[in-house]
Amino acid sequence: MMSASMAISNLNEITETVWSMVLGMQLSRVASGRGHLGSELFFLGRVSISGHWQGAVTLWCSSALARRAAAAMFGKEVADAEDGEVRDALGELTNIVGGNFKTLLKGECSLSVPNVMDGVPLGELTADPAKNGWFDCDGGTLVVNVEFQEAAP
Amino acid sequence: MRILVVDDSGAMRAVIRRMLHELYGLATLVFEAESAEEAERAIEGTNFDLVLANWNMPAATGLELLERVRGRFGVRFGFITSDTSEEHQSRARAAGACFVLGKPFTRRALERALDEVLAPPPPASTRSGRAAFDSQQEAKELP
Numbered sequence: 183m184m185s186a187s188m189a190i191s192n193l194n195e196i197t198e199t200v201w202s203m204v205l206g207m208q209l210s211r212v213a214s215g216r217g218h219l220g221s222e223l224f225f226l227g228r229v230s231i232s233g234h235w236q237g238a239v240t241l242w243c244s245s246a247l248a249r250r251a252a253a254a255m256f257g258k259e260v261a262d263a264e265d266g267e268v269r270d271a272l273g274e275l276t277n278i279v280g281g282n283f284k285t286l287l288k289g290e291c292s293l294s295v296p297n298v299m300d301g302v303p304l305g306e307l308t309a310d311p312a313k314n315g316w317f318d319c320d321g322g323t324l325v326v327n328v329e330f331q332e333a334a335p
Numbered sequence: 336m337r338i339l340v341v342d343d344s345g346a347m348r349a350v351i352r353r354m355l356h357e358l359y360g361l362a363t364l365v366f367e368a369e370s371a372e373e374a375e376r377a378i379e380g381t382n383f384d385l386v387l388a389n390w391n392m393p394a395a396t397g398l399e400l401l402e403r404v405r406g407r408f409g410v411r412f413g414f415i416t417s418d419t420s421e422e423h424q425s426r427a428r429a430a431g432a433c434f435v436l437g438k439p440f441t442r443r444a445l446e447r448a449l450d451e452v453l454a455p456p457p458p459a460s461t462r463s464g465r466a467a468f469d470s471q472q473e474a475k476e477l478p
Contacts, residue, residue, distance in 0.1 A: 281417025
């Protein structure tokens, strides 16, 4: 079984690859920014895993970074990215990260379509550092989180 | 050339459209559908050289779309999906897909996959369908 630390390590690598290949942006791993980001609101993208494994992969993306990601995918200026496009882009990035993580799990399981919310405070992020990976991207913040467990027989 | 891109994400459709135009020029007609249902209606009304579909979509999946249209229209079909598990690849192969390209993908990987499918077929004695499928699997460097 994949340990929590191995899971977040894999998820970190997947996220860096996705950000680079899809957006052409480089992520830098940082220590938890919970302290100085307490009042900032985030876009939250989540995909659920069900079947032999139960869990979810969640991306917390600061508003400015999410808008830059949307602009990159839609091929437009950051200022022109609309809220619906930002949610769409983060949902797709979450789907790609979650889908690649799912392929690492043994046993049959399926992935939900992504669900995206905005205006979410960071206080709702689990405090367990073993489940979170923190990144900086030119001043924007991205946090990836994975929760999963083997389904009861 | 007419290509139909089926993905519930407008962002991913935009990425694929841009890559297709960079690879094959603006004369390539790229159509978009945001669901399997919309794609099925489009396929009924237009002859596409290729359908590029996402797998995991709300309502009907890309695989269900392939199963619905393949027998009726004989359209060439490729998947672009974040889940390239062996289960998905074998189901795609069994349903008649030409390739499964994993997200994220490079422009070069998309070009390789499409060139194999869209090029005139070589003599039957030089290749098998399975070999063609296998040659188009994206060599991903993810962990």
